[in-house]
Amino acid sequence: MSTLDNSLVAAARAGNAAALDRLLAASQPDLRRFARRTCSTSExxxxxxxxxxxxxxxxIGTLRxxxxxxxxxxRIVERECRRLLRLHRQTIPLDEAPSSALRLDPVPADLRRDLxxxxxxxxxHYREVLILRDIEELTAPEAAVQLGLSVDAVKSRLHRARSLLREQLLASGYWSP
Known part of the structure; x- marks a missing residue:
């Protein structure tokens, strides 16, 4: 991606659809090469x-x-390759799986709704960090870049966000202290 210039990225970030299309097209070859070296399968x-x-x-608009x-x-490609590898390792063929593994206990709908x-x-500021780290699975440095914060600030906010959620779950009766 050495051929990409910062003005193209800036224009795409500002909402220029033509710049975004050029950026998508220009990014693909390098991403494909990197993904072929990083991922376990071509798929x-x-x-x-x-x-x-x-x-x-x-x-692209959130890139600071x-x-x-x-x-x-x-980093997105690398993280996706790791996620797919973990998924493959956790997969057990159905004919080899014990019958107890085939029964999945879904998360209760009321817990999902309340959470x-x-x-x-x-x-x-707590919700953004929690979503980036725990839902989108960004690393602390990635979240820090995305939010324009230090890694320590991201870690501190994430800890506080999780503590607040834990307190709310305890108060709602989902866990006993």
Whole structure:
């Protein structure tokens, strides 16, 4: 992606659709090469590239530092490759799985609903960090770049967000202290 210039990234970040299209097209070859070296299968590599391009399309406006664009995009591919590898390792063929493993206990709908409401009630600065780290699975340095914070600030906010959620869950009777 050495051919990409910062003005193209900045224009895409500002909402220029033509710049975003050029950025998507220019990013693909390097991402594919990187994904082929990083992922365990060629199918996973294609999936990781698609995930990265989708994130680029959806979240280019949230990129705070134009110079971090390339590392941000490669990190998405790397994280997706790791996620897919973990998924493959956890997969047990159905004919080899014990019958107890085939019964999945779904998370109760009321807990999902209440947890979603609790997350929505968190102050913005805690909610953003919690979503980036625990839902989107960004690393602390990635979240720090995305939010324009230090890694220590991200860790501190994440700890506080989780503590607030834990307190709310305890108060709601989901756990006993």
């Amino acid at each position: 996973d590599a294609e999936d990781a590239v698609q995930a990265a391009l989708w994130q680029l399309h959806r979240r 530092v134009v110079a971090a664009f390339t590392s941000w995009l490669f 979603g409401a609790m997350i929505a009630q968190l102050p913005d």
